[in-house]
Amino acid sequence: MTIINAIIIGLVQGISEFLPISSTAHLTYIGTLLGMIDKNHPEQWTSFIAVIQLGTLIAVLYYFRTDLDKIIRAFLHDNFGINKIKKIKMQSSDSKMFWYIFLGSVPIFTIGFIFKKLIESSITKDIISISWMAIIFGLLLGFSEKSAKLKRDLSKLSLWDSVIIGISQCFALFPGASRSGTTMTAGLFLGLNRESSARFSFLLGIPSVFAAAILEFYQSIKFMNTNTYIVYSVATAVAAISGFFAIKYLLFYLKNHSNYIFVIYRVLLGIIALGLIYKII
Numbered sequence: 001m002t003i004i005n006a007i008i009i010g011l012v013q014g015i016s017e018f019l020p021i022s023s024t025a026h027l028t029y030i031g032t033l034l035g036m037i038d039k040n041h042p043e044q045w046t047s048f049i050a051v052i053q054l055g056t057l058i059a060v061l062y063y064f065r066t067d068l069d070k071i072i073r074a075f076l077h078d079n080f081g082i083n084k085i086k087k088i089k090m091q092s093s094d095s096k097m098f099w100y101i102f103l104g105s106v107p108i109f110t111i112g113f114i115f116k117k118l119i120e121s122s123i124t125k126d127i128i129s130i131s132w133m134a135i136i137f138g139l140l141l142g143f144s145e146k147s148a149k150l151k152r153d154l155s156k157l158s159l160w161d162s163v164i165i166g167i168s169q170c171f172a173l174f175p176g177a178s179r180s181g182t183t184m185t186a187g188l189f190l191g192l193n194r195e196s197s198a199r200f201s202f203l204l205g206i207p208s209v210f211a212a213a214i215l216e217f218y219q220s221i222k223f224m225n226t227n228t229y230i231v232y233s234v235a236t237a238v239a240a241i242s243g244f245f246a247i248k249y250l251l252f253y254l255k256n257h258s259n260y261i262f263v264i265y266r267v268l269l270g271i272i273a274l275g276l277i278y279k280i281i
Contacts, residue, residue, distance in 0.1 A: 005034055006231040010052060010238025017056040017239070018202065018246040020141055020181030020262045021269075024049070025130045028175065029273065032127060050216030051232055055239025057209045060202050062240075063247045067203070070094045071101075093155060097203070100157060104166030105207040111170045112208070126175075131273040133176030138266030141181055144188035145259045153196045161190050165204060176270075179205055184259070194254035202247060 012030055016023035027049055031037045037045045061068065074094035078085045085091045088099050168186035172179035180201050187197030 001036060001228070001231050003231065003234055005036065006235040007238050008034075009036075010055060010235035011242050013049070013052050013235070014056055014059065014239040014242030014244075015246045017053070017243055018060075018180055018250055020178050020184050020259060021266055022130075022134055022137075022176050022178035022181060024175040025134045025178075025269070028127060028130055047216045048232070048235075050212045052235045052239050053209050054213045054217070055236035055241075056243040057206065057213060058236075058240040059243030059247060060206060060209075063244055064203060071097050074098070088159065096159075097154070097157075100159065100162035100200075101203055101207065103159065104162040104169070104204050107163070107166045108169045108173070108208045109211065111173060112212070115173065127273060128277060129174075130176035131270040131277070133174050133270075134178075134266050134273075135270035137171070137174075137177040137181055137185070138263050138270070141185045141188075141259055141266070142263035144185040145263065148188040148194075149191040150188075150193040152191045153193055154200060157192070157196075157200065161187075161192075162200075162204075164190065165200065169204060169208070178266075179208075181262075181266075188259075194257075194259065195251055198250055198254055 009027065009030060012026050013023055016026040028037070031045060071094045074092045075098035078091040078095040085095075088096060091099075165183050165186045168182045169179060171177045171182045180198070183201035183204060184194075184197045187200060188194070192200070
């Protein structure tokens with residue numbers, strides 16, 4: 001892999017991780033076109049993608065640094081302080097948000113652990129299934145947009161909301177579904193406004209992205225040499241920078257616009273990919 005390839009992959013990862021368009025789909029398309037995916041050793045590609053997710057993790061941690069500081073401080077104060085509050089529903093909104101992120105992350109940690117081997121296999125690199133997932137979950141996002149009430153913000157989020165959105169995050173283990181897309185879709189179905197759905201989606205993704213990146217980084221060391229260290233570092237840095245601007249752009253965009261542009265893009269992308277595969281186009 002060249003430095004140019006690393007920059008391209010990092011840019012694609014940073015942008016597509018946060019927009020509801022599926023980073024896995026885009027990385028698989030690009031990786032296939034550039035001949036970077038070894039079908040005999042698909043775990044190498046999985047490890048590479050998980051490692052450069054550290055870049056998008058850095059982006060979301062930096063963007064939400066103030067929010068996370070308040071959330072962690074409130075959680076420690078309400079649960080371990082002198083005047084700790086035993087009932088979650090009586091705690092501050094910031095402390096509740098910590099619980100929501102924690103409990104919402106349980107489903108994907110459980111499913112991810114159970115099906116780890118399957119996730120790393122060549123099945124999850126299949127362009128046909130990825131394309132169909134991009135279309136199907138894109139249409140689901142469109143349906144949630146059409147039926148959305150948009151009357152609730154994060155102050156109205158409940159414990160059960162976080163669990164439901166957390167369960168929806170598990171569908172992102174199907175390549176092409178999109179982690180941000182599935183969680184934003186669930187948020188819209190639950191009546192959250194667009195910006196709040198996206199904001200909670202990004203916060204909820206922190207634990208799972210962190211765990212996957214650290215685990216895969218450890219496991220990918222055996223595939224590394226001096227060249228791959230440089231390539232991984234470049235891709236991760238580009239992913240961090242592009243990811244930060246992707247978050248900023250999306251939250252600004254969703255204040256006054258719908259998700260339909262992403263729905264149309266996903267459906268067209270999937271159709272074009274399938275058309276090329278079956279030589280219809």
